[in-house]
Amino acid sequence: MSQVLHTPPPAPAAAEDDPAALAAHHGLSVSGARPTLSAYLRELWARRHFITAFATAKLTAQYSQAKLGQVWQVATPLLNAAVYYFIFGVLLGTSRGVSDYIPFLVTGVFIWTFTQSSIMAGTRAISGNLGLVRALHFPRAALPISFALQQLQQLLFSMAALVVILLCFGVMPAASWALAVPVLVLQFVFNAGVSMVVARMGAKTPDIAQLMPFLLRTWMYVSGVMWSIDATLKHSSMPHVVKTLLEINPAAVYIDLMRFALIDSFKAHQLPHHVWAYALGWALLAGVGGFVYFWKAEERYGRG
Template sequence: MSQVLDTPPHTPAPADDDLAALAARHGLSVSGARPSLPEYVRQLWARRHFITAFATAKLTAQYSQAKLGQLWQVMTPLLNAAVYYFIFGVLLGTKHGVPDYVPFLVTGVFVWTFTQSSIMAGTRAISGNLGLVRALHFPRAALPISFCLQQLQQLLFSMAALVVILLGFGVPVAPSWVLAVPALVLQFMFNAGVSMVMARWGAKTPDIAQLMPFVLRTWMYVSGVMWSIDKLTAKDHLPHLVTVVLETNPAAVYIDLMRFALIDSFHAAQLPPHVWATALGWALLAGVGGFIYFWKAEETYGRG
C-alpha cells in the first residue's frame, strides 16, 4: 500500500512541438542536419582554402613514392597518347585525312583524361574518405570538388607539355589559344557536377567504382579522342539520331572546343552546331544539377 502511495505520478513525454520549441529557444539544432541550399553554399565557400589545399596535397602525394616524382603527371597522358597513336593512328589508320594528327590526338587524350580522372576520383570521394567524413564536420561537396580541382591542376601541368608538342609539330601560337580558358572552365563545371553525382552513388554502392572503368572506356571510344567525329558524321551513312548523340556528347564537345582553340588546322566548320551553347548547357545541367543532387543526401554520408 505504501509503495502505491509513494510512486510518483506518470509524467507524459514532451511532444515533438515542445521539443522543437525548446531547441529553438536555446539555439539548438539537429547534429548533422542538412542546411538550406544557400547556407550550404556559404559553408562551402568558407572552406575554399581547405578545398584548394586538400587538392594540392593530394596532387603532391600522388607520385611521392615514384623516383621520377611529379614528372609522371606529364608522362602518364603522354604514354597513353603514344599507345593510342600506334594502335589507332598507325594500325587502324585513323590519322589519314586528319591534319596535325599528333596534336589532334594528344589534345584529345589530355582533355579526356581530365574528365575521366575527375569522375573516377569523384566516385570514391566519400567511400574512400570515410575516416575524414566521420571525424570532421564540413560540407561533403568539398571532397568531390577538391578531387576535380586536383585533376585540373594535373591537366595544367600536362598543358605545358602539350604546348611543346604543338610548337614542335609546327602549330603556331594564335589568339584563339585564349579560348582554352573558358572551355576549361565549362569542362571543370561539368566534371565537378558529374563527380558529385557519382560521389553520392559511390557512397551508397561502393561497387560502382569497379564498374566505372568499363563505362568510361566505352564513353572514350565514342568521344572522338582518337578519331574525327566530323569525318565520320559527314559520310551520311549514320542515322540522324546517332549523329546528334555523337555531336552533343559532352566529352566530345569539350575536346572539340580545345582542339579548335589550340590547333589552327581544326576549323570552326568541324565543330558541331551551337557548340558553345551546348558546352554551357552541359556545364550548367551537370554542375548545378549535380550539386543539388549531392546536397539532398548530405545527412547520409558516412552513416550506416
C-alpha cells in the same frame, strides 16, 4: 547569496510522446542535419581555402612514392597518347584525313583524361574518406569538388607538354589559344558536377567504383578522342539521331573546342552547330544538377 537555476518550462503533455516536438521544446536540433541550399553554398565558400589546399596536397602526394615523382603527371597521358597513336593512328588508320594528327590526338587524350580522372576520383570521394567525413564537420561537396580541382591542376602541368608538342609539329601560338581558358572553366564545372553525382552514388553503393572504368572506356571510344567525329560522319549512313548524339556528347564538345582553340588546321566548320551553347548547357546542367543532387543526401554521408 542564493543562485537561481533557470530551467525550461515543463513540456506540454503532447510533446512527451513526440521526440521531434520534445527536442524542439528544449532547443535541440539534429546533429549533421542538412542545411538550406543557400546556407550550404555559404559554408562551401567559407571552406574554399580547404578545398584548394586539399586538392594541392592530394596532387603532391599522388606520385610521392615514385622515383620520378611529379614527372608522371605529364608522362602518364603522353604514354597513353603514344599507345593510342600506334593502335589507332598506325594499325587502324584513323589518322588518314586528319590534319596534324599527333597534336589532334594528344589534345584529345589530355582533355579526356581530365574528365575521366575527375569522375573516377569522384566515385571514391566519400567512401574513400570516411574517416575525414566522420571526424569533421564541413560541407561534403568540398570533397568531390577538390578532387576535380586536383585533376585540373594536373591537366595544367600536362598542358605545358602539350604546348611543346604543338610547337614541335609547327603549330604556332595564336590569339585563339585564349579560348582554352573558358573551355577549361566550363569543363571543370561539368566535371565537378558529374563527380558530385557519382560521389553520392559511390557513398551508397561502393561497387560503382568497379563499374565506372567500363562505362568511361565506352564513353571515350564514342567521344572522338582518337578519331575525327566530323570526318567520320561526313561519309556515314548512321541514323540522324546517332549523329546528333555523337556531336552533342559533352566529352566530344569540350575536346573539339580545345582542338579548335589550339590547332590551326582544326576549323570552325568541324564543330557542331551551337557548340558553345552545348558547352555552357552541359556545364550548367551537370554543375547545378549535380550540386543539388549531392546536397539532398548531405546528412546521410558517413553514416550507416
